[in-house]
Structures are given as structure tokens and as C-alpha cells.
Amino acid sequence: MATIASVKANCRKIMCIGRNYADHVKELNNQRPKQPFFFLKPPSSILLPGAGPVLRPRGVTMHYEVELGLVIGKTVQDLDPEDSQGALEAIEYYLLAIDMTARNVQDEAKRKGLPWAIAKGFDTFLPVSGLISKSRIPDPHNAHLWLSVDNQVKQNDNTELMLFRIPRQLSDISKVMTLEKGDIVLTGTPKGVGPVITGDVMKAGLIIEGKEIEEANMEVA
Amino acid sequence: MATIASVKANCRKIMCIGRNYADHVKELNNQRPKQPFFFLKPPSSILLPGAGPVLRPRGVTMHYEVELGLVIGKTVQDLDPEDSQGALEAIEYYLLAIDMTARNVQDEAKRKGLPWAIAKGFDTFLPVSGLISKSRIPDPHNAHLWLSVDNQVKQNDNTELMLFRIPRQLSDISKVMTLEKGDIVLTGTPKGVGPVITGDVMKAGLIIEGKEIEEANMEVA
Ligand SMILES: [Mg+2]
Numbered sequence: 001m002a003t004i005a006s007v008k009a010n011c012r013k014i015m016c017i018g019r020n021y022a023d024h025v026k027e028l029n030n031q032r033p034k035q036p037f038f039f040l041k042p043p044s045s046i047l048l049p050g051a052g053p054v055l056r057p058r059g060v061t062m063h064y065e066v067e068l069g070l071v072i073g074k075t076v077q078d079l080d081p082e083d084s085q086g087a088l089e090a091i092e093y094y095l096l097a098i099d100m101t102a103r104n105v106q107d108e109a110k111r112k113g114l115p116w117a118i119a120k121g122f123d124t125f126l127p128v129s130g131l132i133s134k135s136r137i138p139d140p141h142n143a144h145l146w147l148s149v150d151n152q153v154k155q156n157d158n159t160e161l162m163l164f165r166i167p168r169q170l171s172d173i174s175k176v177m178t179l180e181k182g183d184i185v186l187t188g189t190p191k192g193v194g195p196v197i198t199g200d201v202m203k204a205g206l207i208i209e210g211k212e213i214e215e216a217n218m219e220v221a
Numbered sequence: 222m223a224t225i226a227s228v229k230a231n232c233r234k235i236m237c238i239g240r241n242y243a244d245h246v247k248e249l250n251n252q253r254p255k256q257p258f259f260f261l262k263p264p265s266s267i268l269l270p271g272a273g274p275v276l277r278p279r280g281v282t283m284h285y286e287v288e289l290g291l292v293i294g295k296t297v298q299d300l301d302p303e304d305s306q307g308a309l310e311a312i313e314y315y316l317l318a319i320d321m322t323a324r325n326v327q328d329e330a331k332r333k334g335l336p337w338a339i340a341k342g343f344d345t346f347l348p349v350s351g352l353i354s355k356s357r358i359p360d361p362h363n364a365h366l367w368l369s370v371d372n373q374v375k376q377n378d379n380t381e382l383m384l385f386r387i388p389r390q391l392s393d394i395s396k397v398m399t400l401e402k403g404d405i406v407l408t409g410t411p412k413g414v415g416p417v418i419t420g421d422v423m424k425a426g427l428i429i430e431g432k433e434i435e436e437a438n439m440e441v442a
């Protein structure tokens with residue numbers, strides 16, 4: 001079995017779905033998308049377990065976004081959006097991740113029509129859990145994500161709330177970019193995003209059928 | 222010496238400077254930036270010499286943008302913008318590249334404040350030349366770029382017209398994302414961008430001290 005360190009070492013692209021939970025779209029006063037859209041984070045932004053803290057660039061309002069991540073296991077092009085089995089077969093592992101976002105930088109980029117690469121791409125802006133075997137998550141559309149800051153729960157929702165499910169996400173992405181082994185897809189964040197400041201401790205986890213998945217547990221300052 | 226195929230096989234991120242030539246900023250009715258900004262293209266978008274044509278996604282107005290590319294040779298963080306020698310030492314090779322852009326998709330993304338990843342990231346949207354040894358380009362700020370479509374010259378300008386020079390570009394990028402060996406930086410396009418349709422043949426090249434650099438010659442449909 002691969003390790004999360006080898007996934008980081010070999011990852012070539014990270015595609016992140018935006019606005020994929022209705023209540024999160026509302027909390028940021030965004031428009032609900034008619035189709036999935038995504039942005040890229042660079043592999044250099046991955047922060048391995050225990051390698052923290054997340055660096056806080058000067059002048060940046062940094063937000064957490066907990067997300068279920070997919071580690072792709074094979075080459076996928078032009079996947080049919082109805083091909084649920086094909087989508088599941090494309091996934092080699094799951095992971096939990098926090099899509100750290102320089103919210104004020106992103107807000108300015110959105111206002112000016114500029115790319116999101118800087119807002120999303122700083123070094124350390126993608127803390128990840130260890131790898132989670134597929135067998136641990138029988139249904140990725142029924143997994144409970146949570147994130148706390150200094151032990152106060154901030155995000156706490158089920159992946160069943162996704163606006164676009166994983167087959168549709170992988171279909172839309174793979175019609176643009178060939179998915180390759182080792183690529184990572186982040187599936188969007190539920191409501192409850194907010195700022196963290198230096199010293200705040202983020203914890204996050206994944207609950208399946210009422211049980212915490214140990215490999216998913218994250219703690220990062 | 223590496224080959225362009227090995228660069229593609231190992232590349233982990235591609236950072237592209239936007240709006241770096243004044244006349245190109247004007248032709249797209251954009252604002253001149255106060256500081257360099259950049260976006261990411263995925264390694265899966267690289268199109269090796271002879272591997273064409275560029276695929277034209279349905280409904281897409283596809284534009285060419287010829288650019289001088291830098292292949293990074295070492296890890297760089299937080300480079301001083303005045304450190305011209307450090308910047309040059311970070312470069313292992315040059316290449317010529319065409320930053321293909323789904324202009325209508327990008328225009329819509331700009332209007333809606335959405336990311337540029339789709340507009341810039343389709344498979345085949347980054348045709349590249351072979352690798353160019355550093356010794357062939359004594360001064361990267363005095364290199365003449367050209368691009369033709371069906372033998373009509375469309376872009377034809379010198380890199381001396383860059384608004385932000387390479388040390389400043391690498392400084393700003395490396396304050397956000399660690400540059401790693403094998404990364405590629407595209408330094409922006411001069412004026413003259415425009416559409417290509419199926420069957421159009423793009424040629425591009427680089428002239429140094431009045432002479433065509435053979436390794437830079439590109440031809441792609
Ligand atoms: Mg996110």
C-alpha cells in the first residue's frame with residue numbers, strides 16, 4: 001500500500017470542486033453553479049500529517065474548508081457521468097483534506113476576474129490525513145465530515161449533501177484534463193468555513209456508520 | 222541532458238504569468254497589473270513536439286499565446302526580486318511554448334469571478350518546443366518571439382517588452398509556491414493573440430542576435 005508521503009511525492013495535479021454544497025454556496029453569497037467547476041492547487045501545497053503548522057502569509061485572511069479527497073488510481077478520460085462504477089474504479093484511496101484558502105486574496109481575484117492560483121496555492125495550504133482504504137468508505141456519498149477549531153465544531157455535514165456527485169465531478173473534469181494515477185480530487189466543502197489565526201488548532205475527521213475512521217483523523221495548527 | 226519528453230514526464234506544476242506585455246494587456250481590454258499574477262496549467266496539458274494536433278473542445282474559441290518558458294532546475298523559495306543571478310541560476314533550460322486558451326471560457330470565468338483552470342487546462346493546450354540550452358540565450362530579456370498562423374505572422378516581439386522581468390516573476394511566484402526542479406514557468410505573451418480553427422497550422426520560433434534558434438522551432442496544427 002502507498003503512503004500519503006509517496007502520494008505527495010508523485011502527485012501531479014490536484015483538482016478541487018468549488019461550490020458543491022448548497023449551504024456553503026449561500027454562506028459565501030455565491031451563485032449556485034449550473035455545472036461543476038474546479039480549480040487547481042499545486043502539489044507543493046500539500047502538508048503531510050505532522051508537518052505543520054500551516055503557514056500564514058502576511059496580510060492573508062486564512063479560511064479552512066474540510067473536504068473528502070479522492071486519490072486517483074488510473075488514467076481516465078471522458079468518463080460518462082452516469083458511469084458510477086467507472087468513477088468508483090478510478091479511485092484508489094480516499095483522504096481527508098483541508099483546502100486552506102486566502103479568502104481576502106480570493107475575494108479580490110473574484111472581483112477583478114483574476115485566477116485563483118495564488119489564493120489557493122500557498123505552500124502548506126493543503127493539510128491532508130493519511131490514506132484511507134476504499135473498503136473503509138463503502139459509500140462516499142454517505143460520509144460525515146467534521147472540522148473543529150480549538151475544539152469548537154465548525155463544520156459537520158454529510159457528503160450526501162453534495163450538489164454534484166463524484167461520477168459527475170470526475171466526468172466533467174476528465175472531459176477537460178486526463179486524470180492520471182496519483183492525481184487528487186477534492187470534492188468540495190460543506191457549510192461552516194471560517195478564519196483561523198496563528199495558534200488555532202484545527203482538528204478534522206470522518207465518521208462512517210457512526211464510527212470515526214482513525215486514518216482520517218487530522219490535527220494541525 | 223534531459224529531453225522535453227522527460228520534462229513532461231516529471232513536471233509537477235506550470236505557472237503562467239498573465240498580462241506581462243503592455244500591448245497585449247491593451248488588446249484584451251484588460252487592466253495593467255500592479256504586480257505579477259499567475260495561474261496554473263496542469264502537466265497533462267503539455268503537447269510534445271510532433272504529438273499534435275491541438276484538440277479543439279466543442280464550443281471553444283481557442284487562442285494562441287506564444288511565450289518564452291523556463292524549466293526550473295532547483296528548489297527556490299522566497300527569491301529576492303533584485304537577485305538576478307539567483308533567478309538565472311534557478312533556470313535549467315528554456316523552451317518555447319504556446320499557452321492555448323479557451324478565450325470564451327476564460328471571458329466567462331472573468332465575468333463570473335471563477336477560476337481559469339478549465340479555460341487554460343485542456344489536454345493538448347500547451348504545445349512546447351524541444352529544450353533550449355541556456356548557452357543559446359545569453360539574455361532572456363533580449364529574445365525575439367514570433368508565431369504565425371498559416372504562414373501569416375501574428376506575434377512578433379522582443380522579450381525586452383516584459384512588464385515584469387524574470388527575477389521579479391520568480392520572486393513573486395516563489396513567495397507563494399516553492400519552485401521545484403522540473404517546474405515550468407511561462408513568462409507571458411506579447412501582442413497579437415488570436416483564434417485558430419481546425420486545420421490552421423501554427424509555427425513559432427525564437428530569434429537571438431538575428432538568428433533562428435533551431436531547437437525552438439515549433440509547428441503544430
Ligand atoms: Mg474548497
Ligand SMILES: [Mg+2]
Pocket residue numbers: 237238239286288320407409410
Ligand atoms: Mg499566456
Ligand SMILES: [Mg+2]
Pocket residue numbers: 371420421422
Ligand atoms: Mg487556416
